[in-house]
Amino acid sequence: MQHSPRGTLFLWPDHWQVIGHLVPNRPHRHISASWLVGLDGPFRLQVGGHWRMTSAALVAPDVEQSLDPGDTRMWCAQLDPDSDFWRALQHRLGDQPSVDIPVTQASLHSESSGDCQAVWQALSSAVKQLGGSPEPMDRRVRKICDELRSQLPDKVDVARLAQAVGLSSSRLSHLFRQQTGVTLRRFLLHLKMNQVLAQWERGKSMSQLAMDAGFYDQPHFVRTARGMFDAMPSEYVTTGAFSVCRCGPSSSPSLS
Numbered sequence: 001m002q003h004s005p006r007g008t009l010f011l012w013p014d015h016w017q018v019i020g021h022l023v024p025n026r027p028h029r030h031i032s033a034s035w036l037v038g039l040d041g042p043f044r045l046q047v048g049g050h051w052r053m054t055s056a057a058l059v060a061p062d063v064e065q066s067l068d069p070g071d072t073r074m075w076c077a078q079l080d081p082d083s084d085f086w087r088a089l090q091h092r093l094g095d096q097p098s099v100d101i102p103v104t105q106a107s108l109h110s111e112s113s114g115d116c117q118a119v120w121q122a123l124s125s126a127v128k129q130l131g132g133s134p135e136p137m138d139r140r141v142r143k144i145c146d147e148l149r150s151q152l153p154d155k156v157d158v159a160r161l162a163q164a165v166g167l168s169s170s171r172l173s174h175l176f177r178q179q180t181g182v183t184l185r186r187f188l189l190h191l192k193m194n195q196v197l198a199q200w201e202r203g204k205s206m207s208q209l210a211m212d213a214g215f216y217d218q219p220h221f222v223r224t225a226r227g228m229f230d231a232m233p234s235e236y237v238t239t240g241a242f243s244v245c246r247c248g249p250s251s252s253p254s255l256s
Helices: 082-094 105-113 116-131 139-150 160-164 170-179 186-198 206-212 218-229
Strands: 007-011 015-020 033-038 043-047 052-055 055-057 065-067 074-079 097-098 242-246
Touching: 007 116, 007 186, 015 116, 033 043, 033 082, 065 170, 074 082, 082 116, 097 116, 139 160, 139 170, 139 186, 160 170, 186 206, 186 218, 218 242
Parallel strands: 007 242
Antiparallel strands: 007 015, 015 074, 033 055, 033 074, 043 052, 043 065, 055 097
């Protein structure tokens, strides 16, 4: 018997959003920043081992978290550490791993249409109400992010990347972590997982997708997926639990 999807997963090159009914999860560590909003009421969020009730929250990149949505539909976004969305919001956290945020009901009206443009605009409007313009990124770190995105290498060659931007390996590693909140290696893992999500279709084998995205082998991919999501992408995509919208750059105009 075919069941209707529990929600929709929207994929962009620099972030993804999911809207619908999610299941509780165990502690996991997204490499991206988390935007979490309860559409029908508050939900329970655990960060750093402490549970709290909230209606909307931000969680910094690479911070352990766990979600118990109860019966509320969730509006969640995973924002890449170098994305304009995250760079416009990160000042709200200061040095804290997570904060509650005041997301007004008006900013949520357009998210339910199931259209890439409308969902992007809903997040863009909410971010502008909360933050303003994206904080500038060091040009050398931006260059490294762009190169890793375009080439998706098997592993990070820190020495080569550092030489390309005129820094020592240790200085680049420190600067990258300072600017993005994650290490170079973790950032590349995140990009590889995004590649798997972007190419996941029914009929494609997990081992082939993992290999195409540059994972060493299927066990490496499984460990990474469980650590980042407490779930395999197949639990959301190939089972039909969530419909998938792959959104191109035309549906994501500039935030600034």
